[in-house]
Amino acid sequence: MSSINVKKVVWAAQELGLDFERLEAGGVHGVVKTPAYVALNPNSQIPVMQDRDYVLWESNVITRYLCAKHSTGNLYPTDLQERFDAERWMEWQQTTVNPASRNGFWHLIRLPADQRDVALVEQSNALVEPLMAMLDAHLATRSFMVGERFTMADIPIGCEVQRWFGLPQERQPRPHIERWFASLLARPAAMGVLDLPLA
Numbered sequence: 001m002s003s004i005n006v007k008k009v010v011w012a013a014q015e016l017g018l019d020f021e022r023l024e025a026g027g028v029h030g031v032v033k034t035p036a037y038v039a040l041n042p043n044s045q046i047p048v049m050q051d052r053d054y055v056l057w058e059s060n061v062i063t064r065y066l067c068a069k070h071s072t073g074n075l076y077p078t079d080l081q082e083r084f085d086a087e088r089w090m091e092w093q094q095t096t097v098n099p100a101s102r103n104g105f106w107h108l109i110r111l112p113a114d115q116r117d118v119a120l121v122e123q124s125n126a127l128v129e130p131l132m133a134m135l136d137a138h139l140a141t142r143s144f145m146v147g148e149r150f151t152m153a154d155i156p157i158g159c160e161v162q163r164w165f166g167l168p169q170e171r172q173p174r175p176h177i178e179r180w181f182a183s184l185l186a187r188p189a190a191m192g193v194l195d196l197p198l199a
């Protein structure tokens with residue numbers, strides 16, 4: 001499983017102890033352009049989730065839905081400010097860190113060697129390092145993204161950091177992110193997600 005967005009959903013489902021069936025699609029599996037798949041997700045992207053008759057796409061939203069349905073008051077905070085702290089960091093992952101890190105991942109991992117562009121990797125790194133400095137400072141004063149317990153916010157950021165740490169290149173040391181990420185790796189529900197190679 002190589003999609004960061006699929007990883008989030010699988011990890012959330014595992015944290016929640018859900019009994020789920022996973023059908024491979026996207027990338028080498030194809031499927032996403034078939035009429036049956038497009039009917040579920042007109043974006044032709046993975047992941048898509050089906051809960052009986054209810055269909056949902058957008059990985060962070062699926063993560064929220066599963067946590068709200070099965071873990072309100074825990075993974076999905078009920079306190080409004082705690083909940084929106086979690087929402088804020090999930091949004092940051094999707095709208096700020098992921099676009100910044102995209103070229104680094106594609107040009108070090110995804111693309112064939114003859115299509116890789118070192119300049120684009122360097123540009124991406126220059127965007128990501130300050131974001132990692134910010135995340136490191138945030139985690140210096142709390143155990144998890146939103147205080148002292150694991151919540152839904154740790155899932156997308158954890159998947160993003162797994163990708164950043166997995167890139168075969170030098171990076172600045174980030175002791176607080178490293179401590180937090182080690183605690184995520186120790187979670188049984190993160191196995192089959194955070195422990196897998198990037199590609």
Ligand SMILES: N[C@@H](CCC(=O)N[C@@H](CS)C(=O)NCC(=O)O)C(=O)O
Nearest residue numbers: 003004005026027045046047058059
């Ligand atoms: N914002 C969407 C993005 C989904 C997305 O970009 N999915 C990629 C894989 S990470 C995809 O489906 N690419 C086409 C393919 O794999 O065939 C989400 O978070 O679910």
